[in-house]
Amino acid sequence: MTQPLARGNVRVLIIEDHALFAESLELALSLEGYNVRRCAPPSSGVSPGAMLSAAVRAKPRIALLDLDLGQYGDGTRMITPLVTAGVQVVVVTASSDRPRWGECLRLGARKVLAKTEPLNEILATVRRINQGFPVIDREERDRLVQLWHDQHQARRLMFDRLSLLTPRECEVLGQLMRGYTVREIASMSVVSEATVRTQVKSVLAKLEVSSQLAAVGMAHNLGWQPPLSTAS
Known part of the structure; x- marks a missing residue:
């Protein structure tokens, strides 16, 4: 002492x-x-x-x-x-x-x-x-x-999942975060709604979440932003 x-x-x-x-x-x-x-x-x-x-x-x-x-x-x-x-x-x-x-x-x-x-x-x-x-x-x-430590490990795991997204999937997730609907994303991207829905399903699968809301919430909680090259 x-x-x-x-x-x-x-x-x-x-x-x-x-x-x-x-x-x-x-x-x-x-x-x-x-x-x-x-x-x-x-x-x-x-x-x-x-x-x-x-x-x-x-x-x-x-x-x-x-x-x-x-x-x-x-x-x-x-x-x-x-x-x-x-x-x-x-x-x-x-x-x-x-x-x-x-x-x-x-x-x-x-x-x-x-x-x-x-x-x-x-x-x-x-x-x-x-x-x-x-x-x-x-x-x-x-x-x-x-x-x-547990929270840090969980965040690293979620970032690892986000890293699996393709540039287009990052763009779609970014647009969902900004509040756009599938129809609006399809219109802006000049693709069909079916194409965007397939992309959204891929995003959810890679992030291992069950809804668009969960995907958006996860990205916001991590402070994630789509790469500038894909942001619209």
Whole structure:
């Protein structure tokens, strides 16, 4: 166990785009005696990299990191650079996506806390980190990381299925995603409806789904877009 620092020597950096929540954290931690700083997400024209650089330059011992940082996007990408810089990262998020929590732990975060947790839970976590105590059970950590792993594997499998589509099938799926009917796709492509229906059936078979809605939902969930060369 490491020797705890006096709280006044423990710099805690808050990386949070919700001003009211950040102010509440800052006040509570300051009253506990910690050296607290806030790192707001970048405004328009400021690169996300500049935000990360500012966070590292602040040399915090502990960072309380939100995952959804407005214009910055996904705070997950900050975890590894901060950990590499020697920062103890605690994710405090409104997301209830447990596989996402597991990814944060896999990347080096010490713990993930929901914003719905009592403020005292966040303070207790900061206190335990400063004292050198563990802040999450190994079983819980392993369970969350496994959830991420399972989801990651499932997504890879779905991308593998999408890769089986021919350029024309990619085009048809893209048109379905944009809300076109089989009749409209046939008209735009100057082919028969029967031809398009055959193409749609092939798409469903390769994706191993039973309906156009499921195929479209799968593609949207993965953030898939048809290749530019086939998009119309």
